[in-house]
Every structure is written in C-alpha cells, then in structure tokens.
Amino acid sequence: MFCPFCRHPDSRVVDSRTSDDGTSIRRRRQCPNCGRRFSTTETASLNVVKRNGVTEPFSRDKIVSGVRKACQGRPVTDGDLAVLAQRVEETVRSSGSSQIDANDIGLAILAPLRELDEVAYLRFASVYQAFDSLEDFEDAITQLRIDHHGAGGAGAAAPAGAGA
Numbered sequence: 001m002f003c004p005f006c007r008h009p010d011s012r013v014v015d016s017r018t019s020d021d022g023t024s025i026r027r028r029r030q031c032p033n034c035g036r037r038f039s040t041t042e043t044a045s046l047n048v049v050k051r052n053g054v055t056e057p058f059s060r061d062k063i064v065s066g067v068r069k070a071c072q073g074r075p076v077t078d079g080d081l082a083v084l085a086q087r088v089e090e091t092v093r094s095s096g097s098s099q100i101d102a103n104d105i106g107l108a109i110l111a112p113l114r115e116l117d118e119v120a121y122l123r124f125a126s127v128y129q130a131f132d133s134l135e136d137f138e139d140a141i142t143q144l145r146i147d148h149h150g151a152g153g154a155g156a157a158a159p160a161g162a163g164a
C-alpha cells in the first residue's frame, strides 16, 4: 500500500479495528517517510457479474435501491431494507465465492423479501423473473397460498385431530 501523500511503498499500522457489522477491518497507518497518517479498509472481496459481463463490487446500497422500488407504498421501513440487504450479503458471502452472478443476488433477495412483504415480493419477482403473463402471477400467488396453508394455517387445521 503506497502512501497516498508521498507514494512511499511502505507504511506502519498504528491502529486497526473491525467495523460494527464485522465485514471489514479499518486500519490507521503511518508513513515512515513523511510521517503522515491515512486509513485503509480491508474487506473480503465480493464482486457481482452483471448480465452484460461487467463486474462491479457488491453493494448493499444497490440492493436497497433495487428493492425499494418494489416496496413503494408498502409498510416497509429503511431499517427493514437495511436488514434485508445484510441478509442478502450474508447469503451470497456464505457461498464462499468472491464472484457472484447478478442473477444469484436476485435469488438471494426473493426469500427475505417474501418474509418482509408479499406484495413487494410479487412486484420484485415479476421483474426479476420476467413474468410475462397473468399465469406467471397466478402461479406465484398460488405458491404463496400453498405456503401459507403449510405454515400459518396450522391453527385452523387443529379441529381435525381434536375429536380423537
């Protein structure tokens, strides 16, 4: 790491601390040549390969802005979006790969978004999965209904066993 002031090729670490979210380490460095101090941030690199082949660093902000459009008019707060973006990052990082397809990010968004708000989920899925007919929406809604029945419908199903 070159000193940003005098380009000296060496520097000494004077302090290092982990960021609050644990994904990066910030180091204070001092240049032995000019004595000035500067900071560096170290993160495990994670790059996104877009559909056009261009690679860019993973950004939670991009996840948030992408999902926010789908959440317009829905009871979803900025805090909810921040948590969602964090979960998406954890999911894609857990693959252990330093490079991830934009497509896989879209997939990683679907599950937490569905928990957050089903209308926003349908909107996002319709764009991401390129729904092009009413049937696509019907299928997605049917799937939501089936899953509701499995998870949330347990209480309503209780009388069936109550007679025994």
Ligand SMILES: [Zn+2]
Pocket: 003, 004, 005, 006, 007, 008, 031, 032, 033, 034, 035, 036
């Ligand atoms: Zn220097």
